[in-house]
């Protein structure tokens with residue numbers, strides 16, 4: 277089973293980019309989640325903890341199969357690589373990575389924190405994330421950049437997807453992030469965020485309700501059902517709400533024509549009931 281290389285946080289809120297101050301001349305990013313409380317990094321695909329704790333509570337994880345043997349993941353440039361993911365600054369209050377443990381898809385690997393060396397500027401809870409090709413178990417001091425970094429480091433902004441199924445984008449600091457729509461590798465739906473691409477929602481189950489509005493009561497959408505999409509039918513996506521609604525799901529605004537009548541409404545993005553396809 278092949279997985280896309282994806283961010284493991286539910287909310288993508290980037291606070292530092294490569295090139296930003298606070299020792300970010302390399303390809304690392306800081307993600308501050310929801311800005312309040314402690315957010316976590318969940319495995320997208322399988323990851324084995326290979327080493328740690330290194331400086332600033334850094335742990336290293338390698339992409340692997342369900343048995344823990346390292347294997348390739350699909351990167352956002354369309355190529356497959358063995359990837360090492362290094363996560364830094366976690367507090368380890370609730371989640372303490374265990375070296376040798378295989379974190380399977382969906383499991384919590386790491387939590388936000390502000391663990392730092394004396395004198396380092398850490399303003400709030402976040403996870404500092406960087407990636408490299410191959411199996412890496414440490415960093416070396418790069419005197420030309422003045423930072424510790426892994427060998428064969430890759431620019432996380434170019435190679436890691438935001439998975440719409442798992443994450444909502446709150447702030448990218450202007451970076452254009454590649455987006456995929458399912459954690460499992462599926463060709464043809466890799467879309468650079470901010471670029472126009474026509475997408476369809478295809479009903480996977482027998483009934484996929486299109487609701488009139490985003491009106492919730494008791495955690496459920498209570499607005500009228502405008503249309504019930506039969507299995508296999510398509511609706512054009514006009515907009516993603518880009519946040520979790522009161523029912524815990526993202527919703528998409530969709531449009532389709534039935535019997536010469538245009539229906540505009542909202543569909544719940546529960547991955548059990550739909551798939552996303554690029555418009556034919």
Ligand SMILES: [Zn+2]
Pocket residue numbers: 292300304305306403404405
């Ligand atoms: Zn950082």
